[in-house]
Amino acid sequence: MNSLKRILFSCVIALLPCDVAQSAEPPITSLVFTPDHNSVLAGSQAGVALYTWPELELKKRFELEMLNVHKLSFSPDGKHLAVAGGNPSETGYVEIFKWPTMNSLKRIGNHEDSVSDVCWLDPSVFMTASLDKSIKSWSLTGKSSSHDFLGHSKSVTAICLLKDAETMVSAGIDQSVRVWNAGTGELIRTLNQHTGRINALALRPPVGGLPMVATSASDRTIRFWQPTIGRMVRYIQLESEALSLVWLNDGERIAASCIDGHLRIVDAERVRIIGTYPAIDGWAYCLALHPSGQNVVVGGTDAEIRQLSLVPKSMSLEEVGEHINLN
Amino acid sequence: MKQTIALLTALTCGVAQSSASDRIDFLNDVMPVLTKMGCNAGACHGSAAGRGNFNLSLYGGNPQADYEAIVREISGRRINLQKPEESLIILKPTFAIDHGGKFLMDDDHEGTQLLLRWIREGAEMVTHRELERVEFTPGSRFIEQADVDIQLHAEAFYTDGSSKDVTPWTVFSAEDSSAVRIDNDSAVATPLRGGRHIITARYLDSVAPIEIVIPLSNEPIDLAGQSSRNFIDDEVLSLLAKLRLPVSPQADESTFIRRLYLDLTGRLPEPDKVMAYLENQDQNKKEELIDELLRTEAFNEYWTYKLAKWLRMGTDPNDEDGIATYRLWLSKQIEKDVGYNEIARNLILATGNTHDVGPANFYRTVDGPREQAEFVSELFMGSRLRCANCHNHPLDKWTQDDYHGLASIFSKIESAQIVRVKASGDVINPRTREPAMARIPGEYYLKDKTKDGREDLVEWLIADDNPYFAKAIVNRLWSSLMGRGLVEPVDDMRTTNPATHPVLLDRLAEDFAANGYRIRPILKRIASSATYARSSNTLPGNTEDNRYYSHALRRPLEAEVLADAISYVLNIPAKYQGKANGQRAITLADPYTPSRALDILGRCGREESCEGETSISGGLTRNLHLLNGELINARISLEEGRLARLFDADTAPMDIIDELYLVALSRTPGSAERRFWREQLANMDSVEQQQRLLEDFMWSLLASSTFNSK
Structure with missing residues (x-):
């Protein structure tokens, strides 16, 4: 039953009587599949919730001290979960949990505003991007590197590490994509083509050739970059601003969850939209690709969470739309 | 979609209980808090770039975008639906955490409580009614004296027929804060001095002026004896009487003819024209002179x-x-x-x-x-x-x-x-x-x-009922002749910048349209008025007036007009690059024709509007150049000049002084002036010394503010 039907239904029931003042639930702002691929974790102001996969039944909820959760990320070895966020305009940090026990191990970070993104360099080192404009590097012991990555003039919203493990790419509200030497903190280049705040950044799976990242911004574009040579390769403008991006496993298509609640699948080579699918009744803040490559899960406004099945890999791009099913 | 659902919810459920209509209305409850507290002002988050990554539409002009900025953007960080009191939008204005805009309201403030309730209800884009209009009162108020409290009021009217007192959420600001004190908590305005004061009232994006008029004097004033030649005088005198401003007398005839020539033709009147006018005893000679000038080629050139x-x-x-x-x-x-x-x-x-x-x-x-x-x-x-x-x-x-x-x-x-x-x-x-x-x-x-x-x-x-077209041009024409627009600046006509004489502006626009939108009739109407012909000499009581036309406003000559006037008095034609010798500056088609003199005199480059006194006064550079520069000094004693010819013709020194007064100022010297110059000339030992004195005299004439203005 979709949301509109649900609300209509509740209103009919409400004739005797309806409690319209019931508050909405906080939006889901981050999703991640568990290392065993059998569950999904969802982060929100209500904490971290564990859902079964693929039923998406709420199994357990973990409350947090941090007010806002912006990112959930497992360490490469799957032994730790980083919950990134903080208290807006006050503190930003990452809470490290032992997985799968969800025992809190340590709170790491001293940002002055929430941590918006986190990426792991190896099982014991990760980097944090913060709304306080800075990027920092940390070890699981809580020790930070000697240098911060300073350059963004406004909040940093997303980071990723290229496969060479030496090059880090960041994006922010200052509309810039910045390329850094992850080891030294040196800013290599700044790419300024976006004309709105950048919401998301996604590294393409290795398919040969130069590394490629995609970014989405409030200018409603998705832009594709080769950060190691500073080239914007191509871009596409969507009907609606994309908040989150995930490459499909073939490296040819990218999924974007948008503020109109729709999921859009984009052919990254031909920069055209293959399909547009309603997913969330509100802003679709986040999505995650199941490691099998067969499904994505989308989360957003009012704690809505939905899954969509993708196509068999053998299917042509034109046929993708026929085989995406809302579940 | 969300808004539709919220409305649908409200509509469907509203019949069952009243709780739906009790919910906080984002458009009509939350937005006014933001406006009242200044959150969406240009100096804060309403600026084009926003503040602290938080961008609101200026004064709430785009509620949908504001809703998204508050509730949705950056993962909804500004609203905490789990712990509403921890919402950034609460913590910042209450200064619970650091805020660039400092402390705006405490925890118990009605605005804080309203925002909290809205968040607890789910921070939805709910709206119950559509704002139709807002009435701000008093629209205009006349009071006898300053230091009287005036209660301001704002009433919002909605399309469903309901209304609401929105005074607490209305921002009142004085155009001149040194003239009117405003307590926005109690919505009381206290004018501190006489005059016409404008208060801008804003509720959401509805803005309107509130006018307060206070006489500038406690003394009663009788303007019944003032001559009124047309509706212009009626309107101007009416406001002057209200303000109890005394009226300067009519300018003398020499001043009038010089002013009229410069305003209609951009030229100084020739001495024989001045003398003929002064000697003319016809009652209608002003009107006849106006008509004559409107027919001249000089008028065509200047306009x-x-x-x-x-x-x-x-x-x-x-x-x-x-x-x-x-x-x-x-x-x-x-x-x-x-x-x-x-x-x-x-x-x-x-x-x-x-x-x-x-x-x-x-x-x-x-x-x-x-x-x-x-x-x-x-x-x-x-x-x-x-x-x-x-x-x-x-x-x-x-x-x-x-x-x-x-x-x-x-x-x-x-x-x-x-x-x-x-x-x-x-x-x-x-x-x-x-x-x-x-x-x-x-x-x-x-x-x-x-x-x-x-x-x-x-x-x-250009339709007759267009509210802008005729007013815009007649206001410019009025400004050209009177030194100040009825609306000033002339290209900033808006409700919150009302005309000093709104009825007069309306009547001028109607008159303009009725005469086929031709500029000659409206210029004649203005130039024929007693208001136009008033002296610029002030009286005790109207010295400070610069907008009600109790006396004429002296205006600096435009750069090109001044350059032409100097050339005319010196009788030394100007030479502009690539142009014929003696071409007048006002006829140069290209405003970039190279000319250091025109640059220094402050000609307008025309990349932007050339309105306003600053663009024609030229400022300090112009005045210093007139005093010390070569524009005058290097040309006074040239052989072909007026002075040299008068010397060659053995003209008596006092006759030279008379002629130069007449050429430059359109009058003969007064008795005190004549006595002064006679004494100066008597102190000279030789003809050469007298000639040098007359050169100095000519310089002082051309450098005087009387010559440089009208």
Whole structure:
């Protein structure tokens, strides 16, 4: 039953009587599949919730001290979960949990505003991007590197590490994509083509050739970059601003969850939209690709969470739309 | 979608219980808090770039965008639905955490509690009713003296027929905070001195002026004996009586003829014309002189120059042929007394080769459709639509859709040497990030995208019931003759910048339209009034008046007029690069004709509007140059000059003084002046010394503020 039907239904029931003042639930702002691929974790102001996969039944909820959760990320070895966020305009940090026990191990970070993104360099080192404009590097012991990555003039919203493990790419509200030497903190280049705040950044799976990242911004574009040579390769403008991006496993298509609640699948080579699918009744803040490559899960406004099945890999791009099913 | 659902919920469930209508209304409850607290003001999050990554529309002009900024953006960080009291939008204004805007309200403030309740209810985009209008009272208030508290009030009226006292959420601000003290908590205004004061009242994006008039004197004043020659005098005297401002007498005839010549022809009257006028005993001689001047070629030249400045003619220095064609076309319009409405029509609809079709150069004045929209709105509507480029106009009704919609009309115009209408053209509306829909500002969208939207624009613009067109030009004409617009600045006409004499402006506009939009009749109407003929000498009690016309306002001569006047008095023709010897400065088509003298005198480059005293006064540089520069000093004693010829003709020194007074100031010296100069001349030992003294005399005449102004 979709949301509109649900609300209509509740209103009919409400004739005797309806409690319209019931508050909405906080939006889901981050999703991640568990290392065993059998569950999904969802982060929100209500904490971290564990859902079964693929039923998406709420199994357990973990409350947090941090007010806002912006990112959930497992360490490469799957032994730790980083919950990134903080208290807006006050503190930003990452809470490290032992997985799968969800025992809190340590709170790491001293940002002055929430941590918006986190990426792991190896099982014991990760980097944090913060709304306080800075990027920092940390070890699981809580020790930070000697240098911060300073350059963004406004909040940093997303980071990723290229496969060479030496090059880090960041994006922010200052509309810039910045390329850094992850080891030294040196800013290599700044790419300024976006004309709105950048919401998301996604590294393409290795398919040969130069590394490629995609970014989405409030200018409603998705832009594709080769950060190691500073080239914007191509871009596409969507009907609606994309908040989150995930490459499909073939490296040819990218999924974007948008503020109109729709999921859009984009052919990254031909920069055209293959399909547009309603997913969330509100802003679709986040999505995650199941490691099998067969499904994505989308989360957003009012704690809505939905899954969509993708196509068999053998299917042509034109046929993708026929085989995406809302579940 | 969410809004639809919320409304649907409210509609469906509202019949069951009253709780739906009790829910906090984002548009009508939350937005006013933001406006009242200044959150969406230009100095805070309402600025184009926002503050601290938080960008609100200026004064709430775009509620949907504001809702998303507050509730949705950056993962909804500003609202905490789990712990509402921890929401950033609560913590910041209460200064629970650091806030660039400092402390705005405490935890118990009605605004804080309202925001908290809204968040607890789910921070939905709920709205129950649509605002129709807001009435601010008093609209205008006359009080006898200052230091009296005036209660201000704002009542909102909604489309469902309901109304609400929104005074607590209305922002009142005085145009001059040193003249009116405002307590926004109690909504009480206290004028601190006499005069006409304007308070701007704002509730959401509704703005209106509140006028308070207080006499400037406690002494009663009787203006019944003042002559009234037409409705201008009626209106001006009416307000002066209200303000108890004494009225300066009529200017003497010498002052009048000099002023009239300079205003209508941009020239000084020749001595024989002055003497003939002074000796004429006819009761109607003023009217006859006005008529005579309106028929002269000098009038055509000067008003071609004036309109050329308003049209910013000549901003393309690389196209002399185009400028010359344009100027010639304009001079013919003036000469034939073509209505300003027809001039506007021909300019706006122009196409063709700019070297052959004069008005086509209108589209080469500025670069780009947005700039063209700004230019057109300032020129023909007296309105600064440009303020609506990045956000809705904060003090007027113009929206971004109006601005970009008007620009869209011009987006199909190709403005190369050949001006033509292209098959397509767009400007992007930054609000929608889509091509803007062509729109008549403040009115309606143009549905037919294939049609040249300029036709609709011009029909709307020059229609008799257009509220801007006639007022904009008569206000400029009034300003030219009176030294100050009824609305000032003349290109900033808006509700919150009301005319000093609104009825007079209306009547002038009606008179202008009734006379076929021709400038001669309206100029005659103004010049015939007793108000125009008033002396600039002030009386005790009206010295400070600079806007109610109790005395004439002295105005500096425009750079070109002053240059021509100096050349005329010296009888030394000016020489401009590439031009014939003696060509008058006001006839130079190209405002960039190289001339150090004109630059120093402060000529207007015309990249922007040339309105306002600062653009014609030239400031300190001009005054220093007049005193010490070569413009006067190097030319006074030249052999071919007026002074040298008078010396050659063995003219008596006192006759020379008389003549120079007459040439420069249109009068003969008074007895005290004559005595002074006679004594100075008597102290000279030789003819050579007397001649040097007369050179000094001529310098002092030309450097005087009396000569440099009218």
